[in-house]
Amino acid sequence: MERAWRNWYLIPYAAWLVLFVIAPLVFLVYESFLDIDGQWTLANYEKVLTPIYLKMMAYSFWYALLITLASLLIGYPTAYWLTKTRHKQLWLLLLILPMWVNLLLKVYAFLGLFGTYGLANAFLQAIGVGARQLLFTDFSFVFVSVYIFIPFMVLPIFNALEELPPSLIDAARDLGASGWTTFRRVVFPLTLSGVKAGCQAVFIPALSLFMITRLIAGNRVITLGTAIEQHFLVTQDWGMGATIAVVLMIAMAVIVFLTGSGRKEGSR
Amino acid sequence: MKRLVQGFAAIFIAAFALMFMTHRLNEAEGYGGDKTVSVYNWGDYIDPALIRKFEKETGWKVVYQTFDSNEAMMAKIAQGGATFDVAVPSDYAISKMIEENLLLPLDHSKLPNLKYIEPRFLDLSFDPHNRYSVPYFWGTVGIVYNRGMLGGKTITSWNDLWDPDLRNQILLVDGAREVMGMALNSLGYSLNDTNKQHLQEAKRKLDRLMPNVKAIVGDEIKLLLANEEAAVGVVWSGDAAEIISENEALDYVVPKEGSNLWFDNMVIPKTAKNIEGAHAFINFMLDPKHAAQNAEYVGYSTPNRAALRYLPKDIANDRRFYPDLDAAGRLEVYENLGKRMLAYYNELFLQFKMQQK
Amino acid sequence: MKRTHRWGRVYLLFVFAIMYTPIGYLMYYSFNSGGTMHDFQSFTLKWYGEVLSDDRLLIIVLNTLVVALLSAAVATILGVIGALAIYYVKRQRMKNTLLALNNVLIVSPDVIIGASFLLLFTLAGIKLGFASVLLSHIAFSVPIVVLMVLPKLEEMSPTWIDAARDLGAGSRQVLSRVILPFLTPSIWAGFFMALTYSLDDFAVTFFVTGNGFSTLSVEIYSRARQGISLSINALSTLLFLFTMLLVVGYYVFSQKGGRMYGIGGRK
Numbered sequence: 059m060e061r062a063w064r065n066w067y068l069i070p071y072a073a074w075l076v077l078f079v080i081a082p083l084v085f086l087v088y089e090s091f092l093d094i095d096g097q098w099t100l101a102n103y104e105k106v107l108t109p110i111y112l113k114m115m116a117y118s119f120w121y122a123l124l125i126t127l128a129s130l131l132i133g134y135p136t137a138y139w140l141t142k143t144r145h146k147q148l149w150l151l152l153l154i155l156p157m158w159v160n161l162l163l164k165v166y167a168f169l170g171l172f173g174t175y176g177l178a179n180a181f182l183q184a185i186g187v188g189a190r191q192l193l194f195t196d197f198s199f200v201f202v203s204v205y206i207f208i209p210f211m212v213l214p215i216f217n218a219l220e221e222l223p224p225s226l227i228d229a230a231r232d233l234g235a236s237g238w239t240t241f242r243r244v245v246f247p248l249t250l251s252g253v254k255a256g257c258q259a260v261f262i263p264a265l266s267l268f269m270i271t272r273l274i275a276g277n278r279v280i281t282l283g284t285a286i287e288q289h290f291l292v293t294q295d296w297g298m299g300a301t302i303a304v305v306l307m308i309a310m311a312v313i314v315f316l317t318g319s320g321r322k323e324g325s326r
Numbered sequence: 327m328k329r330l331v332q333g334f335a336a337i338f339i340a341a342f343a344l345m346f347m348t349h350r351l352n353e354a355e356g357y358g359g360d361k362t363v364s365v366y367n368w369g370d371y372i373d374p375a376l377i378r379k380f381e382k383e384t385g386w387k388v389v390y391q392t393f394d395s396n397e398a399m400m401a402k403i404a405q406g407g408a409t410f411d412v413a414v415p416s417d418y419a420i421s422k423m424i425e426e427n428l429l430l431p432l433d434h435s436k437l438p439n440l441k442y443i444e445p446r447f448l449d450l451s452f453d454p455h456n457r458y459s460v461p462y463f464w465g466t467v468g469i470v471y472n473r474g475m476l477g478g479k480t481i482t483s484w485n486d487l488w489d490p491d492l493r494n495q496i497l498l499v500d501g502a503r504e505v506m507g508m509a510l511n512s513l514g515y516s517l518n519d520t521n522k523q524h525l526q527e528a529k530r531k532l533d534r535l536m537p538n539v540k541a542i543v544g545d546e547i548k549l550l551l552a553n554e555e556a557a558v559g560v561v562w563s564g565d566a567a568e569i570i571s572e573n574e575a576l577d578y579v580v581p582k583e584g585s586n587l588w589f590d591n592m593v594i595p596k597t598a599k600n601i602e603g604a605h606a607f608i609n610f611m612l613d614p615k616h617a618a619q620n621a622e623y624v625g626y627s628t629p630n631r632a633a634l635r636y637l638p639k640d641i642a643n644d645r646r647f648y649p650d651l652d653a654a655g656r657l658e659v660y661e662n663l664g665k666r667m668l669a670y671y672n673e674l675f676l677q678f679k680m681q682q683k
Numbered sequence: 684m685k686r687t688h689r690w691g692r693v694y695l696l697f698v699f700a701i702m703y704t705p706i707g708y709l710m711y712y713s714f715n716s717g718g719t720m721h722d723f724q725s726f727t728l729k730w731y732g733e734v735l736s737d738d739r740l741l742i743i744v745l746n747t748l749v750v751a752l753l754s755a756a757v758a759t760i761l762g763v764i765g766a767l768a769i770y771y772v773k774r775q776r777m778k779n780t781l782l783a784l785n786n787v788l789i790v791s792p793d794v795i796i797g798a799s800f801l802l803l804f805t806l807a808g809i810k811l812g813f814a815s816v817l818l819s820h821i822a823f824s825v826p827i828v829v830l831m832v833l834p835k836l837e838e839m840s841p842t843w844i845d846a847a848r849d850l851g852a853g854s855r856q857v858l859s860r861v862i863l864p865f866l867t868p869s870i871w872a873g874f875f876m877a878l879t880y881s882l883d884d885f886a887v888t889f890f891v892t893g894n895g896f897s898t899l900s901v902e903i904y905s906r907a908r909q910g911i912s913l914s915i916n917a918l919s920t921l922l923f924l925f926t927m928l929l930v931v932g933y934y935v936f937s938q939k940g941g942r943m944y945g946i947g948g949r950k
Contacts, residue, residue, distance in 0.1 A: 067768035074761060078822035079787050082799035094665050110680055136698050139691035148934045149695070155927060156702045157879045159709070159919050160903050166911070167705035169546055170720055173553050177704070191494075193555065194541040205701070209879070213872040214831055220868060251834040255869075258786075259830050259876070266792045272500060276541020277679050283792045285676070290794045291397040292502065293672045294665060303795050310790045311783040327863050330870065334756055341752040348745040355738055364895065369905030370912060374737075389895040390739065392905030398889060405801050408811040408893020545907040553721050568910055572719055624909065 083307075089300035094293075102301035111285070111302065115309075118281040122264035125203045129260045130253065132204060133211030137252075138245075140212070141219045150216055154209045165202065165273045172198050172274075194276035202274045203267060211256035218252025219245070254317075262310060282306050356387045363603035364389045366399065366410040366595070373623035380610050386603045403428050403595045410597045411604040417589045418503070420459050421452040421662040429458040430594045436605035439612035442632040446651060447589070450659055459591035460608060461629035463621070465563035466649070466657060467504055467586040474575040475557035484512035484581045487558065488531075492538045497550055497559040500542050502668075502675035503660055504586070505532065508560060511583045511656075518661040522670070529674040533681065542679060551576065562588065564626040567647050571625070578646045584656030589629070706923060713916035720916070730917035740902070740918065746813070747882065747899040754820030755877035761821065762828025762873055763866065769829070770836045782833075785826045796823055797890030804891060811893030819891045820881045827880060828873035835869040836862075 093099040105111065136153070143149050156164070171177045172192040179189040192198050222245065230240040246253075268283035277284075282302055289299030365372075369392040377388045391410070393399040396419035403410060404426065415423060423429050434440060434456075443461055453459045471481045475495075481487070487496060487508075498505055507517030509528035519525065540556045551559045552569045561569075566578040592611065594604045610616060618636035621628035627647050628634070634642040642648060651657065663671070709720075713731070717724035734740060765785065772778045788796060800822070804815045839862070847861045863870075885900040892901065903915055 067764050067771060070761060071765035071768040074765070074822065074825055075781075075784055077803070078800070078825075079784050081803060082791075082796065083784075083787060085799050085802060086795065094669055110677065113680065132698070135691075135694055139688075139695050142688060142691055143695070145934070148931065151875075151930050151934075152927075153699070153702060154875055154879070155923070155930065156706050158882050158926060159706055159923055160900060160915075161883050162885075162900075162903055162907065163709055163911070163915065163919055164705045166546065166549060166720060167708040169549055170553065171705065171708060173550075173555055175553065177708075193550075205705075208702075210827075210876060213876065214834065214869065217835065217868040217872055251838040255831055255834040259827060262786050262789045262830075265790055268792055272542075272544055273546055276497075276543050277500060278541065280676075280680055286792045287794055288672065288676070290792075290798060291395060291401075293669050294397065295669050295672075296798075299795070303791060306790060307787055310786055314783040314786060315779045327859050327867075330863060330867055333871075334760075337752055337756045341749050341756070344745055344749045344752070348742055348749060351738065351742050351745065355742070362895075368908050369902060370909045374739075391893075391895065391897060392902060393889070394885075394901075394905040394907060398886075401798065401801075402890065402893070405805055407801070407805045545910075548910060549720065552719065565910075572717075572722070 086300045086303055086307075089296050090304045092297040094295045094297060099297070102297050105298065106301050106305055114280055114282055114285055115305070117279060118265055118283070118306075119309075121200070121203075121267075121279060121281065122261050124200055125207060125264045125267075126257050126261040128200055128204045129207050129211040130257060133208050133256060134215055134253070136208070137212045137215035137219055140216055146216075150212070153212060157206075157209050161206065161269070164205075165270060168198070168202050168205075168274060169193065193274070194278050196275075196279070199270065199275040199279055202270055203264060206270070207260045207264065210259040214255035214259070215249060215252040218249035222248055261313075265306060265310065361385065361603075362387045362389050363600055363607050364391065364409045364411045365607065366391050366393060366403075366413040368392060368414065368590075369394070371414065371590075371624060373620050375623075376611070376616055376620055379616075380607060384603075384606050384610070386600075386606065388607070400426075400428070403597055406597055408597060409599050410595050411600045412598075412607050413593050413595050414462050414590050415459075415593060417450070417452045417591065418660040418662060420591055420593060423593070423595070424453065424458055425662065428596050430596055430598060430601070431457050432460065432594060432608075433601075433605060437609045437612065439609050439614075442612060442614050442617070442630050444629050444631040447629040450589070451661055452589075452659060453591070459593045460612065462590045462592050462611065463564065463624065463626040464587070464589045464629045465627050465647070466580045467507070467560065467562055467588070468566065468578055468580040470551055470559045470561050470566045470569065470576055470578050472551070472554060472557045472573075472575050473577055475554060480577075481558065481579055482582055484508050484583050486581075487512075487538065487560075488535055489538075492558060494538065494540050495557040496535070496538045497540055497547050497556045498542045499547060499560055499562070500544050502672045504560065505542075505678070506671050506675055507586055507660075508581075509535075511581065511585060514583065516656075517584075517586060517658055518663065520663055520667050525670065525674060529678060532678045536678075536681070563647055564624075567625050567627075570646075580646075580649060580657075584658065587657040587659050589659070590626075709916050710920045710923070713913055713920045715913060718913060720913070730912075730914045731921070733912075733914040734918045734921065737914070740914075743897050743899055743902050744918070744922070746896060750813075750817055750820055750898060751878055751881040754817055754824055754881045755874050758821045758824035758877045759828050759870060759874040762825045762877070763832055763863075763870055765825060765829045766832040766836050767862070769833060785829050787826075788823050789826050789830070793884065793886030794890075797887040800887065801890045811891060812896040815891040815893075816888055816896060816898070819887050820884065823884070823887060824877035824880045827876045828870075831873035831876060832866055832869045835866055839865055 090102055091098055091100070093101055140146050140149055174189065178192055183189050226244055227240055230244045235243065266283035267281055268287045271277065271279045271281055271284050286299045286302050289295045289302065363386045365388055367390065377390060381388055396416050399413065399415060400419055400423060402408065403413065437460065440460055447461045447464060448456050469481050506525070506528055509532045510517050510519050510524065513528060513531060515524050543550065547559055547561055548565050548569045550556060552572045563578065570576045570578060592608045594601065598604050611620065612630065614630055614632035615636055617628045617630035617633035621633065621637060712720045712723065714726050715723045716727035769778055769781050772781060800819045804811060809815050843861055844857055847857050852860065883900065885904045888898050889901050903911060906912065906915070
């Protein structure tokens, strides 16, 4: 009887999966075996394994990792201190609010801010560092990416921190643990679910970033997302674009399986 | 739990209230009726006052929809499912659309104003005899440079870009045909060259340009050049006109080795339902006064010879944007090179982009 | 203890300053008579006048809001159901497979989603426009909700459910009395992320829209080639301030009404 009601959840979700995930996936895999003239071929997969695409893949993963790490490093303390403020719910929402302004406009603003004569350089000059090129560098690329993704990291961590019973921290304190030890031994481990959700919500979309690679990084960073975009739209070589996408998805699935198993097994 | 349900109920109520408002507004505006002409164009690429005038004169209601790239627009039209009565693709896209049967032939008897178009801009290789398209705007690809930042140096040719003094000073547009075409032109080849050896040679030449390249960017190139992020940029003339009007220190040149001549033309795609209204709209836009008004609003060059009279003198006589076509170097229209050749162009361009760093 | 809080404040101030700098930049230039986002010339309100007199833009804004609110709400409901479905799947391998499939849409570049959805809708004979855009937004927002909710759910101790059952709760009561209250904050997190996805999306919307229906993102991106007019800045400023007013106003209002729980207190 129990099993019977539990499975009900699967019906709407599976319907969504079949219609909007599996169907496009089938289409994608099918396309990936077609060459530019619509003939069957395996050439796309051979091409994906050439150095140029492998390099691109390595870049994509490297930058996604960098962005995720930076988001975590900045997002965790933000979430932590947000929970300590008086009107924390309000502040949290105010942190999300800038997300709702159109991305292209914000990126244009960053072009102005990071420009040679922009606010950022004026600031650097004022504190004595001196002006330098900020646009089209790895720094600005990661910076703007983190800017875009930070709420995705902060929200789940904030929620995890909120769930933490204050008595637990008091107890650790009473037992003589220092602030840092309490954090490391009690707070952080108990908010891992939030950290995990945040990292997933940042890492996965970061893999296929494309727009800001051109806008902020001036195509100095080329990721798989950019390549797919190009193949689908400019070259109209849907086969090649689909192939890269398939590879990207396989890589994502591998990550899910690697990070998903084990830990959860223990907790269930 | 109660909060959750209340919250969601409030969201749904708010959404439906907004929906109702939109519906009323749409009705008030007259959209959704059957007396509409659906125009598919780049965003903000027409003077809205002209749309209102057209609606008043003809009684058709214009539904203006926008796209951000030729390729995306073609994908939409190829797939169908939506009505577009008039679209404004660029030259190379038009030849592709003709090839793929995405366009309906024009009825020239319903376009009497076609006679005002500069004859030189008619009957071009991408659409012989203008069976499917009529010119909307045109322009060139060239170099914008900042006189102040270059210390008085001027640029006249593509080859000037390879000057070692320009280290980290050049912005390129992110287009395979444009960048490869520039390299081909600089070598004296046609920008429609399909000889793979020539293309390889062009790619090697581009590799040597890399130290001078600061970034390869899209539409934001205008913002960056106007902000003096770089001294030199390879851009379309329409963009150039806009930024020159913003920053006095900038100038535009069509390189002497030759360059690209581009067109945005009006067409009637196969998704059209209102053929009558589509012709009326195209003819309306071909009227010299309307063409002039539009050119002033958009800032691009009009192909309408009769319209030049209605333009301010300093615009109509600006040789940078209305060049003397006989005196200018070799200006070529992009030809449809076929998917395979285009893929090859893109492959080389991608390699060029990848090896920076 | 107090001192760490002070440093915390400074840190937060810094983060907020960075989050709001680009917004401030956009707002500042919305008053520029010069017409561009550099070289502030003189103060003007003409861009605001332009926005307020543009009915087409107003319709687009309303469309955007309707799609965002509806799609985020429906996607949240679907996403929570999805998270529960994955949660109740016993076999680890099956679970991972579902999770991997869930993430497919997040990792897919928008063009691919857009192109395949377009294909789907034309095959299904759905007219392009409001319905197709709404369906797509729901579809691509579901996975982010699952990602927000599932880790929280995994954290929930199964003994709670067992305890509730032992006390005689039926499956519906377990859901409404135990599971959903526990999930409430993450459900709202999912909703807000879905809202963000919807408001930000350009490529997917572009592909599946048609017949006069348009959203703000599509309008803004399509203006990039021609140069984005400052009236868009003015519009964004108005929308931003309006949302902010709504958020703060509601917060103050609900504070009077009593304690809130989780993010769920507002909106």
